[in-house]
Amino acid sequence: MNKILIAALISLSVGAGTAWWIEGMRWDTDVADLKLNHTTAMKAISDKALADTETHISTMKAFQKRLAELDKQHSEDLANAQAENNRMRDDVIAGTRRVRIATANLATCQLTKSEDSTTGSVGDGTTVELSQAAGRNILDIRSGIINDQAKLRYLQDYARSIQQKN
Template sequence: METSLFTTLMKAYWKTAVVIVLAAALAWWIEGLRWDADVSKRNEAHTTELKKQSDQAVIDLTNQKKRTEAAQTALAALDAKHTKELADEQAKNDRLRADVDAGTRRVRIAAANLATCELVGNSITGTGGVGDAAQIELSGAGGRAVLDLRASAIKDGEVIKYLQGYVAEAQKRFKIN
């Protein structure tokens, strides 16, 4: 009987059932179109955002490369400057050493009282200067030793100036605190 009731209902309402099935299929199809349109719109927005981020990354990378190249150029200039200064000082020291070796110059050291930080004069009281200080003349070997110490001190001073300049330039260019 149930089958006959179902069959009877289907015979009476088959047009309504077909319309309901067709309406459901149409609604399903329209919703699918909406879904596809929404997904497509979101994909497009996502692609646009990724492109924007990619373009900004290229710009940032290019700017960083320019800053790095500028810093390297500045550091190379700083290196060249200090290398030239060091070479000039070494050449000056070599000329002094050659003059001492040739006997055309002598190395003299002003005597100083290290306890009072005053130059030792030739027993004249009052304000002292280098001109009235007692002087010690060194032998050629002693003069060369003093000039070697001078060259070493100059080289160390130039290296320190170079490194300080390098650090200052690096801090300025790369914003290091």
């Protein structure tokens, strides 16, 4: 009877060991499948994030390029306007140019006609000629206005480009 009991215990032990080994292999397969699924999901997430990042970077580069173009355009416009204003200011200082202001009738907001219009004149409004110092001051004020308008145009274009980006 001992032999049968020993044989039964050995058979039971071998069966339990085999079952344990088979179950371990099944668990290893399940864990490998879970790792593969996890790796695949993480790669998909990473690829999506990379694509989104590249899209965002290209959008930002296009936006920065547009802003650089705006900046260049407005800087050139401002430099040209300032150069023209400086040229006129230098001409006023040198005496080759004078600053005149057209007079207007304040009651009607119409230019007044010259009292001494000649037949060759078209009868435009009279003008008041300013001194050199006053002319320089007017051109300095004009320069400030040009700067302010250029800044305003730049900021408006910047705001428009931000709005178009979104």
